[in-house]
Amino acid sequence: MKKPSGRQEAGRHRLDKEQTDMDKNNNLDKEVHHLVELLNRHELSELEVERKGFRIRVRRGGSATDAAQTVLAEPSHRTAEPSGVLAGAAAEAMASSTLVTVTSPIVGTFYRSPSPDADAYVEEGDFVKKGQVLCIVEAMKLMNEIESEVDGRVHKILTESAKPVEYGQPLFLIDPTASP
Numbered sequence: 001m002k003k004p005s006g007r008q009e010a011g012r013h014r015l016d017k018e019q020t021d022m023d024k025n026n027n028l029d030k031e032v033h034h035l036v037e038l039l040n041r042h043e044l045s046e047l048e049v050e051r052k053g054f055r056i057r058v059r060r061g062g063s064a065t066d067a068a069q070t071v072l073a074e075p076s077h078r079t080a081e082p083s084g085v086l087a088g089a090a091a092e093a094m095a096s097s098t099l100v101t102v103t104s105p106i107v108g109t110f111y112r113s114p115s116p117d118a119d120a121y122v123e124e125g126d127f128v129k130k131g132q133v134l135c136i137v138e139a140m141k142l143m144n145e146i147e148s149e150v151d152g153r154v155h156k157i158l159t160e161s162a163k164p165v166e167y168g169q170p171l172f173l174i175d176p177t178a179s180p
Contacts, residue, residue: 045101
């Protein structure tokens with residue numbers, strides 16, 4: 001059997017590396033599509049996953065231009081530019097929604113009212129003003145009022161009263177295009 005020359009061996013290694021790179025890109029593309037589906041199915045504004053030293057963040061934007069800038073697939077130790085294919089897939093999914101997500105700024109317990117016997121600050125369908133209190137998140141016996149970031153209508157309340165919440169967890173979806 002004839003031993004391959006150095007040039008043939010180098011060519012074969014290059015082809016093997018190209019195939020490995022293509023497989024990684026296909027897996028990454030599938031992962032991004034899956035994350036976009038989850039984002040839409042659960043009406044989230046942002047989703048970030050880190051696996052095998054790689055971080056993927058998908059964020060819902062108001063326009064295709066915003067969306068193209070908000071999909072990041074990067075090694076977790078450094079920043080990389082999103083590819084056109086990834087940005088295009090996310091742009092399609094994100095351009096359809098204009099809802100603003102109000103997230104928890106801290107870890108704590110979510111309360112919809114100031115006390116157990118009081119009415120909730122807001123209900124789904126209520127119109128709110130920027131700065132209006134939406135809920136309280138209790139952390140270490142401190143009551144932190146969470147305020148609306150925009151004027152609009154409360155589209156959905158995403159958690160139940162007296163339940164624990166995490167930092168960055170979506171609490172409310174607000175439609176800023178609605179008016180009273």
